Amino acid sequence: MLEIFYTKQPVQSDAFIAKILGKYYNIPNPAICKSIHGKPYLQKGKICFNLTHSKGLTALAVGKHEVGFDCESLSGKPRPAVLGKFTEREKGEISSVQDFYRHWTARESYVKYLGEQLAALWRKVEFFGGKIYVRGEEAGVPVLQFDLDGYTFSICGGYTRYGITQV
Numbered sequence: 001m002l003e004i005f006y007t008k009q010p011v012q013s014d015a016f017i018a019k020i021l022g023k024y025y026n027i028p029n030p031a032i033c034k035s036i037h038g039k040p041y042l043q044k045g046k047i048c049f050n051l052t053h054s055k056g057l058t059a060l061a062v063g064k065h066e067v068g069f070d071c072e073s074l075s076g077k078p079r080p081a082v083l084g085k086f087t088e089r090e091k092g093e094i095s096s097v098q099d100f101y102r103h104w105t106a107r108e109s110y111v112k113y114l115g116e117q118l119a120a121l122w123r124k125v126e127f128f129g130g131k132i133y134v135r136g137e138e139a140g141v142p143v144l145q146f147d148l149d150g151y152t153f154s155i156c157g158g159y160t161r162y163g164i165t166q167v
């Protein structure tokens with residue numbers, strides 16, 4: 001089970017992580033470490049999390065195993081420069097703003113799941129038929145997607161269920 005906490009109040013990312021972990025997971029003043037590419041994590045404990053923000057919304061996904069989480073506002077327009085980098089079969093699945101951002105966030109959630117750099121993986125990753133592929137091979141990590149309040153979200157990791165709380 002993955003728990004998602006989101007706010008539309010202005011918040012600083014690490015302060016939001018600390019607030020949620022303190023209030024809902026009984027981890028006061030968590031020591032937040034950063035991986036080499038900037039992915040925040042806790043050195044001790046069994047909690048995994050990942051944060052995302054887009055146009056005034058900040059959201060944190062918290063679970064018991066690794067997670068990559070990404071959101072985008074659906075109020076934007078598809079960006080031709082980004083669309084041009086999708087593969088031909090991905091482009092065949094994109095006929096709306098929602099399709100565009102679903103593909104975008106799915107790819108980003110996989111990169112964030114690995115804690116990698118977007119620039120390093122963007123051209124190797126593909127989201128097609130609801131699955132992530134890396135250099136044409138299935139990655140084998142599921143992606144869950146949902147829309148909420150004008151935003152689209154992708155969760156990458158071995159999760160089948162999620163709950164959402166506005167804070």
Ligand SMILES: CC(C)(COP(=O)(O)OP(=O)(O)OC[C@H]1O[C@@H](n2cnc3c(N)ncnc32)[C@H](O)[C@@H]1OP(=O)(O)O)[C@@H](O)C(=O)NCCC(=O)NCCS
Pocket residue numbers: 013014036037038039040050051052053054069070071108111112113114115116117118119
């Ligand atoms: C993180 C990344 C994959 C996606 O960013 P994005 O979609 O623009 O931003 P999101 O709002 O979804 O996520 C940002 C949050 O994810 C977390 N995060 C940061 N780096 C991360 C990474 N490599 N993997 C997973 N999560 C990461 C942080 O909590 C970050 O919040 P903060 O920037 O406010 O501290 C992208 O910024 C990236 O490639 N970062 C790596 C940068 C890097 O390595 N630079 C080295 C010099 S080029």
